[in-house]
Amino acid sequence: xxxxxxxxLTNQLEAFQPIExxxxxxxxxxxxxxxxxxxxxxxxxxxxxLLRRFMEFAGYDVQHVSNITDVGHMxxxxxxxxxxxxxxxxxxxxxxxxxxxxxxxxxxxNDPYQIADFYTAAFIEDSKRLGYRIAFENPQQxxxxxxxxxxxxxxxxxxxxxxxxxxxxxxxxVYFSVESFPEYGKLSGNTLEQLQSGAGGRVTDxxxxxxxxxxxxxxxxxxxxHIMKWESEFGEGYPxxxxxxxxxxxxxxxxxxxxxxxxxxxxxxxxxxxxxxQSRCASGESAFANYWIHARFLFVEGKKMSxxxxxxYTVRDVMEGNFKKxxxxxxxxxxKVDPAVIRFELIKSHYRDNLNFTAxxxxxxxxxxxxxxxFRAKLEQQAGDEVVEVGLDHPVLQNFGKALANDLNxxxxxxxxxxxxxxxxxxxxxxxxxxxxxxxxxxVAPINEGMDPALLPESAGEDADLEAVLENLCKEMDAARAxxxxxxxxxxxxxxREMGFEIRQTPEGTVIQKELA
RNA sequence: GGCGUCGUGGCCAAGUGGCUAAGGCAGCGGAUUGCAAAUCCGCCAUCGCCGGUUCGAAUCCGGCCGACGCCUCCA
Numbered sequence: 001x002x003x004x005x006x007x008x009l010t011n012q013l014e015a016f017q018p019i020e021x022x023x024x025x026x027x028x029x030x031x032x033x034x035x036x037x038x039x040x041x042x043x044x045x046x047x048x049x050l051l052r053r054f055m056e057f058a059g060y061d062v063q064h065v066s067n068i069t070d071v072g073h074m075x076x077x078x079x080x081x082x083x084x085x086x087x088x089x090x091x092x093x094x095x096x097x098x099x100x101x102x103x104x105x106x107x108x109x110n111d112p113y114q115i116a117d118f119y120t121a122a123f124i125e126d127s128k129r130l131g132y133r134i135a136f137e138n139p140q141q142x143x144x145x146x147x148x149x150x151x152x153x154x155x156x157x158x159x160x161x162x163x164x165x166x167x168x169x170x171x172x173x174v175y176f177s178v179e180s181f182p183e184y185g186k187l188s189g190n191t192l193e194q195l196q197s198g199a200g201g202r203v204t205d206x207x208x209x210x211x212x213x214x215x216x217x218x219x220x221x222x223x224x225x226h227i228m229k230w231e232s233e234f235g236e237g238y239p240x241x242x243x244x245x246x247x248x249x250x251x252x253x254x255x256x257x258x259x260x261x262x263x264x265x266x267x268x269x270x271x272x273x274x275x276x277x278q279s280r281c282a283s284g285e286s287a288f289a290n291y292w293i294h295a296r297f298l299f300v301e302g303k304k305m306s307x308x309x310x311x312x313y314t315v316r317d318v319m320e321g322n323f324k325k326x327x328x329x330x331x332x333x334x335x336k337v338d339p340a341v342i343r344f345e346l347i348k349s350h351y352r353d354n355l356n357f358t359a360x361x362x363x364x365x366x367x368x369x370x371x372x373x374x375f376r377a378k379l380e381q382q383a384g385d386e387v388v389e390v391g392l393d394h395p396v397l398q399n400f401g402k403a404l405a406n407d408l409n410x411x412x413x414x415x416x417x418x419x420x421x422x423x424x425x426x427x428x429x430x431x432x433x434x435x436x437x438x439x440x441x442x443x444v445a446p447i448n449e450g451m452d453p454a455l456l457p458e459s460a461g462e463d464a465d466l467e468a469v470l471e472n473l474c475k476e477m478d479a480a481r482a483x484x485x486x487x488x489x490x491x492x493x494x495x496x497r498e499m500g501f502e503i504r505q506t507p508e509g510t511v512i513q514k515e516l517a
Numbered sequence: 518g519g520c521g522u523c524g525u526g527g528c529c530a531a532g533u534g535g536c537u538a539a540g541g542c543a544g545c546g547g548a549u550u551g552c553a554a555a556u557c558c559g560c561c562a563u564c565g566c567c568g569g570u571u572c573g574a575a576u577c578c579g580g581c582c583g584a585c586g587c588c589u590c591c592a
Contacts, residue, residue, distance in 0.1 A: 011521070013533090029592075037592090044592035084590080089586080189520035190588060215587070220518085241590090264592030265585095274589090296522070297586070304585085348541090349529075352522065360528060364542040371541090398581060403531090411530045415540035486551055493553080504555045511555095 001058060002391075003405040005260075006352060008268060008292040009187055013407060016291065018259055023063070024055045027249040028134075029263035029271070030066035030143070033119035034088035034312040037126055039346065039357060040280065040305055043298040044264045046343060047351045047408075049132050051262065051278040051293065053441045054404045059392070060321040064134050065252040067245055068123070068145045070116035071238055074227055085112045085227050112227050113147075120145070125457045126315040129339040130346075136455050144252055150230045153239045153247050156282050157219045158171070165281040166219055169210040174220040174234050179213050187292060188269035217274050219243055241286045242274035246288070250279065261289035265296050295351040301327035301358050313357075318342055325359045333359055336500070338516040340447040341366045347442075351408060366517035368414075370502075372445035373419050373513070376435055382428035390433040396420045397437055417442075470501065474510040477503075481510075 003016040008406025018024055028048035029036050037045075045066075054065045055476050077286050092101065092109045106118050124143070129137035157174055160166035165180045178184040178192060186193050195215045222235025229236050250256045256279065263272060272292060279288035297304070300311035301324065310330070313323050319342065321333040345365040349355040392401060396416065403412035417438055439445055448456060473492055480489040496503045501512045 006522090008521085031592080032590095040592045047592090080576090185520095188587070191519085194519050195588065204518080215589075266591055268521085268588065269587055270589050271591095281537095294586095295592070296523095297592075299585085350531095354523080356529080358528080360542080364529065368541065370555095406533090409531075411540070412532085415531065418540055481551085484551070502554075503587090505550080506555080 001401055002053075002406050003058060004292055004407055004439045005291055006407055007207065007290075008272075008294050011189075014291070016259075017059065019255070019257060019290065022059070022061055024052075024060045024260060025253040025255055025258040026052060026055070026062060026260040026262070027067040027245070027253060027258055028261075029267055030062065030068055031123050032069040032084065033116045034072065034084050035119060036316055037123050038232060038312060038314050039300075039318055039342075040264075040298040041290055042126070042132075042315055042342075043346045043355055043357075044262075045127070046346045047295040048262045049134070049443075050347050050410070050441070051260070052133065053443065054408065057392075057437065057441050058401060058405065061252055064137075065142050065144070065249060066134055066249050068120050068143055069241075069244065069461065070113075070120065070310065071146045071241075071244070072112055072226075083227055085115065088115055107169060112130060116145075116147070126317040127458050128448070128451075128455070129319070130315065130343045131339070131447045133443075136448075136451055138199060138297060141252055144248045146239075147246070147425060149244060149248050150239060150250055154220070154232050154234075155242045156243060156247050156278065157234070157239075159282045160219065160278065163281060163284075165240055165277075167212065168234065169212075171210040172222045172235055173210065173218055174280075175211055176219055176240075176274065177212055178215045178277065180215070181281055183280075183282050184215070184273065184277050187273050187276055190269060190273070218269065218276075223470075231504075242271055243278060245271070246275045246279040246282070249275075249289075250283070256283035257287050258289045260291045260293060262293045264293070265294045268292075268294055293351070296354050298346075298355045298357055299455075300356075301498050302356055303327075315342070318362075323359070333362070333517075335515070335517065337362060337371070338366070338514070340369050340444040341517045343447060343508065344369050344442070344444045346376045348414070350410060369444050370513070371421060372417075372439075372442075376432070376439075376445050379425065379428050379435060381434040382425065383432045384429075386429035388427070388429040388432060388433045390437065394430075394434055396434050400438055400441075461507060470496070470499075470512055473514060477510040481505075 004013045005016055006012070007014045015410070026048075028045065030045070031041055048064075048066070052062050055062050068183045072083045072088070089109055092106065092115065101118065106114050108114055123291055124135045124139075149449060156167060160176065161168070161174070166174055167175050168174050185195070192213065192215055218240040220232065220237060220239055222237035223229065224236050226238050229238055249258055249261070261272065276288045280286070299305070300313065303309065303311065305312050311324065317323055318337055319339065321335045321337055323333050325331045325333055341362060345357065345361050346355065348365065390397065399416040400413050403409045406412070419433070419485055436449070439449055443449065473496055476493045477489055480492060496512055500515050502515050503512050505512060
């Protein structure tokens with residue numbers, strides 16, 4: 001199976017060729033932890049997850065690493081703007097965060113580490129709920145924190161200075177010299193001349209005076225007043241934004257050249273351009289990552305997510321049904337949405353298209369997920385204890401894999417899955433084995449299959465009492481229907497629906513299932 | 518202005534020169550049902566616009582229009 005991806009570095013589809021046979025070293029730019037993650041963040045993260053799961057499906061041994069950015073960087077390279085962490089603190093104190101923080105969850109809102117820890121934990125919880133596999137792995141290895149890797153950053157900075165790629169400017173700031181790296185701009189298609197003339201209006205002359213070239217970017221900033229600071233020979237201060245990814249990617253993946261690097265499309269420039277410059281200049285290698293794969297932004301009801309239009313949704317908002325029912329209304333969805341539905345909604349569009357998050361989409365996704373869940377239940381019931389092994393040469397898996405191998409064509413892959421769902425079941429045990437392999441990639445029916453329950457976030461409800469109550473209601477329903485007592489039967493149906501469950505009649509009697517959305 | 522991605526039915530979305538343009542959701546008709554739900558069967562598009570290449574184009578080329586992103590906060 002030839003696997004092809006669109007490589008942002010070359011702007012074309014390329015056949016994937018691992019550095020080491022059978023291995024994939026993959027890095028995904030992770031979240032900043034000054035607030036709860038929003039659905040746009042997770043669109044990108046889950047795209048990385050889908051990619052990773054597919055590579056495993058295809059037989060690769062995948063090492064996946066993502067960062068936790070817990071350093072409160074300034075908003076630009078100069079002293080302009082407020083530090084992110086300080087902004088988080090003041091918002092926290094004013095109760096203005098996008099989602100309420102429980103009382104006492106952060107003891108001291110003046111301690112940036114406590115804030116970062118709180119939101120890191122929230123991110124990991126969201127990740128687990130949405131089936132982001134990396135969150136279940138060893139966090140030291142797979143979800144490193146920037147603040148745990150300052151030494152490594154300083155080491156890389158020294159190396160860059162030694163090799164003539166970085167310098168200490170007269171204001172004491174350490175900058176990377178973009179002119180020392182001829183290929184700076186290759187990823188984004190920029191040239192130094194264009195960058196100079198463009199400048200986006202955000203760079204003022206006084207910021208630039210100490211740099212050798214206007215595009216030079218900060219590696220270390222001495223600043224004793226910064227809220228998070230570390231000792232170094234360059235003065236007590238803090239690292240630049242880009243250096244953490246260069247350092248953690250190669251350290252955690254154990255290689256100066258990695259296979260795949262993913263992130264949102266906005267990171268192409270400057271972040272990834274700068275990562276490439278730093279890493280390649282430090283390593284002397286001809287590449288940092290062989291494949292750069294970027295996901296497009298998510299929209300909400302056809303427009304860019306925005307706080308002013310009330311469409312800036314965190315993952316938690318969506319889970320709680322705290323999002324608008326449509327573009328023309330302020331009415332909220334109002335019901336909980338199952339994480340599997342959110343996951344599917346966020347992965348169902350091709351990564352190089354804008355994903356349009358809509359209430360309608362949630363409804364569609366819920367139907368699709370329900371179909372998958374019910375199909376699986378049917379297979380399990382029919383297969384009984386029989387277990388069959390299937391390989392990738394199974395026709396369904398072959399077509400499923402072929403679709404995803406083509407630049408992660410999830411739509412075509414779902415067409416394969418849906419045909420599989422509607423075809424007659426000849427061998428339930430075999431079909432179940434096929435389904436499990438598909439679900440290892442999609443991870444929606446169920447989500448987080450095979451994960452250690454101890455690692456899962458506490459799930460609400462699911463207690464034995466509730467199950468007993470529901471089972472009783474089913475029996476009462478069946479009895480009422482058998483007695484043709486339609487009034488009672490309808491009453492029971494209403495009650496079950498109010499409890500958040502779907503109800504349907506089957507030849508075997510009344511069956512209920514948790515409402516997905 | 519520079520560099521990119523994209524434009525297929527009501528919505529989401531395949532299609533990488535040639536059988537009747539995948540699949541999902543919604544809708545419509547029918548079967549089923551105490552009524553529903555679910556399920557099953559059937560129906561529902563000529564591909565942003567214009568021109569070109571070709572025996573033949575949604576698919577290739579050129580132009581135009583439109584959406585989106587980046588050009589030092591941003592997934």
